[in-house]
Amino acid sequence: MNQTNGVAQAANPTTLAKALNMGLRASMEADPKVLVMGEDVGKLGGVFRVTDGLQKDFGEHRVLDTPLAESGIIGTAVGLAMRGYRPVTEIQFDGFVFPGFDQIVSQVAKLTFRTQGAVRMPLVIRIPYGGGIGAVEHHAEAPESYFCHIAGLRVVTCSNASDAYFMIQQAISCDDPVVFFEPKRRYWEKAPLDVATAPGGMFSSVVRRPGTDVTVVSYGPSMPVLYAAADAAAVEGKSLELIDLRSLSPLDLGPVLESVRKTGRLVVVTEAPREASVSSEIAARVTEEAFYSLAAPVLRVAGFDVPYPPSKLEEYYLPDLDKVLDAVDRSLAF
Amino acid sequence: MNQTNGVAQAANPTTLAKALNMGLRASMEADPKVLVMGEDVGKLGGVFRVTDGLQKDFGEHRVLDTPLAESGIIGTAVGLAMRGYRPVTEIQFDGFVFPGFDQIVSQVAKLTFRTQGAVRMPLVIRIPYGGGIGAVEHHAEAPESYFCHIAGLRVVTCSNASDAYFMIQQAISCDDPVVFFEPKRRYWEKAPLDVATAPGGMFSSVVRRPGTDVTVVSYGPSMPVLYAAADAAAVEGKSLELIDLRSLSPLDLGPVLESVRKTGRLVVVTEAPREASVSSEIAARVTEEAFYSLAAPVLRVAGFDVPYPPSKLEEYYLPDLDKVLDAVDRSLAF
Amino acid sequence: MVDLQPTVSRAVEHEAEKWGGVGVGATPTQAIPSPQQVIEGLRATSRGDDLIQILSPEGVLTPDPDYPIDVDAALLRGLYRDMVLVRRFDREGNALQRQGQLSIWVPLLGQEAAQIGAGRALRPSDMAFPSYREHGIAWCRGIDPTELLGIFRGTDHCGWDPVKTGFSGYAIVIGNQVLNATGYAMGQRLDGKVGSAADGENEATIAFFGDGATSQGDVHEAMVFAAAYDAPVVFYCQNNQWAISEPVARQSRVPLFHRARGYGFPGVRVDGNDVLACLAVTRWAMDECRSGNGPVLVEAFTYRMDAHTTSDDPTRYRQADEAQAWKLLDPIERVKVHLARSGMADSSFFDEVDGEADALAVRFRAHCIAMQVPPPERMFSHVYSEPNAQLDRQQAEFLTYLAAFDDIPVAGAR
Amino acid sequence: MVDLQPTVSRAVEHEAEKWGGVGVGATPTQAIPSPQQVIEGLRATSRGDDLIQILSPEGVLTPDPDYPIDVDAALLRGLYRDMVLVRRFDREGNALQRQGQLSIWVPLLGQEAAQIGAGRALRPSDMAFPSYREHGIAWCRGIDPTELLGIFRGTDHCGWDPVKTGFSGYAIVIGNQVLNATGYAMGQRLDGKVGSAADGENEATIAFFGDGATSQGDVHEAMVFAAAYDAPVVFYCQNNQWAISEPVARQSRVPLFHRARGYGFPGVRVDGNDVLACLAVTRWAMDECRSGNGPVLVEAFTYRMDAHTTSDDPTRYRQADEAQAWKLLDPIERVKVHLARSGMADSSFFDEVDGEADALAVRFRAHCIAMQVPPPERMFSHVYSEPNAQLDRQQAEFLTYLAAFDDIPVAGAR
Ligand SMILES: Cc1ncc(C[n+]2csc(CCOP(=O)(O)OP(=O)(O)O)c2C)c(N)n1
């Protein structure tokens, strides 16, 4: 598998942030229409260094440090996309996307439909998201559900370096607008990256670990929590099947339904608040489509319906090993 | 019931818009801290005339025609609320709330939590919503799901004149921020209004019609569709129990669960797009809490996951009698 | 000219200069004139002396050396014809709405010069981002008036191809298209279409918005970005004095073109009822942008002669005599007077244009009435450019469901 | 004074006047100087001659008749003490972060004068809306520095009562608090707290934000609303030259205080490292607002001497010699020099203040280290002011779940 053109490729351990950086670089090299724009993405390389070195190598006309205004970033990116560019915008933290919300809802998501395909919107909105980094207010949110509710957008997220590298390139080459969520607390986690072997399209969910007793699905920052939970459950003799959704809109529920038909039980894990969310949607849809297979209702381990708490409390807020195991047990006890 | 203080009150047929106007007036009379603000709410009385005559009677300092900026309207209302006022802001149409989204997410919803109760946010955001009026783009959206996902907000909606009159006053006297959705295509529908008899708190859902075969829940603009569907179903010998949610956040699922325990079947009807929405939440939660009572999965008649279409197509987009009956049949056939 | 609004006294304005136009002195608690009075006075945002005008309401032509323009019969007759035709189909739009053929119409009556002047200053390679009232700009971009009808009849959200026509879709959320225009202009600069020695290679973008829109954050951010990137974009604000029921004084204390001062780029005010001035000033502004001196703000001082839309009732908020006064400043009349007086045109020309206008109206109406309702699957088409299995399935399920109603005529059965 | 940035030539500035400060002439395609050069030059947003200064970096005091202020020993000693103490706990904040006691600290180093000057201009009945760097304003509002720690240690989002202290919570989403401030000021006016003959009755609001924040739509809308309602609000922009890694030239071609010109209210630029000028100008601005002449924009021209936050690495984007140059303009040094030279204070005073500062630092540190993690139910408290059954149930379920871990120390077990 790790071979291309007969040459063995080393699957180097790479951080997720570095993999994104490499992916961005690859896209910029491949297509001169790809631009990177956002606050501090230039000399600084972004506060997480995801765009490190890009301005130096591609110039200020390809990597734009923008004025401090998110509606401005997204709104001008729309115009650039109309002009034939493929802008990759960066929102510095999850909590700062909301000043740009109208542009996303009213222009980014609707332009192609409004013009019946005459205008395409190959625009990427990168958003580092999620908690667990001890940050101050507005720096630890999981706002993905809002975007899943916006027709016309696509919403994806990566959970490891390989997906980061490939999915960001797929997002950039997609002719539709893609909101690309990056699990910021996993930026510095290393995983093998084999740049020669793409892991498949970004809109498909992937079974990360096969199992037989309970299906557990999640995405992005919570995937490592799932791995730990599966290990712990295995010790107790419970076999969890783990699915990484990768795409939150559209949802690729095929593998989930297949799994649920086998296990009869599903736990959805997400940092996003519970109410009217992507986890609600998964629960509702899976129940609709696999009603007779379910031995228990779909259970959710989600963020509470509270503003994100001060960071010393975030360990209570976030899904963790114990919460997942508790939900698994509750599902099995049904 | 239509009696207070021994005096019989006439339950006058009143339009929903007029009832709102009367309710606003009553609140302004009762409390000098109540302000009305928005675009064209003064001399014009709002494009739907909901604030008709209020500026004339209460003055320009209580009814403010604002500059054309939604973030400005909501953001200044936040400051006025901190100062002890109870601002009632009007967003002219559903599609125009998004420029104010950051203020809602980051200030309105979080201030009380941020300050541990030191700052209260008695602020109302009135939004005429929904389709069916033959309008141009951005004038027929059902954006309630976004707001249900925002912790710290309350989201309610009225479906008739009596609720309109009382709920707007309850919203204004609530110390929490309330997003108040008004079913614009029902503005001109008349219903009995007895100003002496309050229909109960705005956070409780209400069984509008008892029935035995299938529970159908909805709110706001779709309630009349439910009534028609129940009539049609009755002809075919099917008995629908109809519930008007009234509050979308928090959801009052008590009556729904009680009903579902009886009928075993639930159909949720809403104009809002389906994905990651308030209808997903209802389906997920009811399934969690009444799993063994359900004879069929919760079915949803919702807006499609597309941008709101040109108005000549909206009859296809919107929930209607046939769609509700179809879902009822599918539920019964499960 | 009719002076429609109180003019700030010279003395106050002088005192005001220190603050770039507002008359609050540096000395605190200064008593005379009262701050209230000063502010109220300044609020009037009167037309003022800064107005660039070439053709007076009386039809007198006075060249402006800063905005040179060669006026010949062909030009003036063309502009006259444009304005008459645009006004004619605009009136027809109103009538079609009244007769139930359109759900709504957004009239441009009174703004013909502001639009035709700007529209005729554009080259095919330029790009325009309209708001929703720019039927005159659409006309100049070569969009047939019938292509506008779908939006108002409810059969589509945009009847033309923005890229091919150089005319973006109508934008309804006030102000947000101005940022898109700025981004597009940034792209023109990135493409090397600015400041080239071969002027024919150069391009610029023009963004249309109203007086009310100036209050929106997006319009500000557009100006900030445009200034930051020297974007070749003309911010063309049609100040028609009203944002639905709110007078422009609700949005600003000072004339709107002053906004440019805060960002450090040129801002000018032109008589928006003078098609020659609008043309000359917009040409200048577009040239500035093309040669690298963008952005530029142009405030076209005009008047919304009709209601905000056919749904609006202006009698609730403004006096009829205001519209009467503006009638004397009519954008078409002054051109007609000049054409006639100068001998550039005679009655046969005017008759010919009227005939053309009538024919256009007939065609416009006939087209409108014959418009088909699109099929239901249109609702799902082009939501995405690439396939989306989730949505395809929603569509398939819905069409299957619809098929069950086969015997009933589908549209109308729901 | 050290001239930190290139100054635009007088000639260009003169030519520029026509556009309120930018040097693009009315003649299109004008060739010399190149538009690029002109714009680059103007972009420098140099300090310029407009800077209001009372106490020079060398400690020389020159009264400004427009902004009169009675300077006596008590005043100057007080301001000195404020600045030294604020700087001391600010440095301690940095240290605590380095030692793992805080997750982050936002240093104010270099901005002590801009903040103490403004803070000491406020009355108890005034209201202030900070951004996140306003530790000096907090100090002046009577908030104990230890109350700031919760935000940076992660135990709370706001450790004080905004209403009681007249100091709103720290606002982190850039710019949005400026609208809240404007609304609050509108409330002060509605309450009749503006323009009263009894000046003691009058109130005003001050909104703090940075140079970067000026680009946000919300800041624009705040200025639009404030102008529309004559709100008694001072827009106090601390231009510390940087928005993280972006220089102020990225946000504006022209000095930021020029923004006021576009809205028609006063805008001034003050030496933000001169505590007396900041005090005098802010007093004047607040008085203007209290007496009904609001709003007012004040740009305090200063410098962020430290990193953006303890997470930032400024070596990646700015030269060390820039900070060195600004060191010569230190806000505290010049006061010390003046106090000493004028005999208003001697070394015993300086020693006393230093001792007080050390004691404050010790107390600050001790408080920080002893801070308790709040209990988990804190997460659910005050999300709403009124009961919410749905959330109460989430809380109850979670606490029940947690109780099962009773044997394990709760915090840290997850
Ligand atoms: C964001 C937003 N808010 C409110 C509206 C409703 N609305 C439509 S037109 C209008 C007034 C616009 O005034 P102006 O910008 O002066 O343009 P004009 O209509 O006069 O051409 C308003 C408030 C809207 N379309 N978008």
Ligand SMILES: Cc1ncc(C[n+]2csc(CCOP(=O)(O)OP(=O)(O)O)c2C)c(N)n1
């Ligand atoms: C809406 C928003 N976007 C981005 C950020 C991230 N951010 C935090 S501070 C900052 C720079 C702010 O610069 P400035 O306004 O000059 O204030 P300063 O930090 O220099 O005091 C940025 C981009 C934010 N907090 N909010």
Ligand SMILES: [Mg+2]
């Ligand atoms: Mg207007």
Ligand SMILES: [Mg+2]
């Ligand atoms: Mg700064």
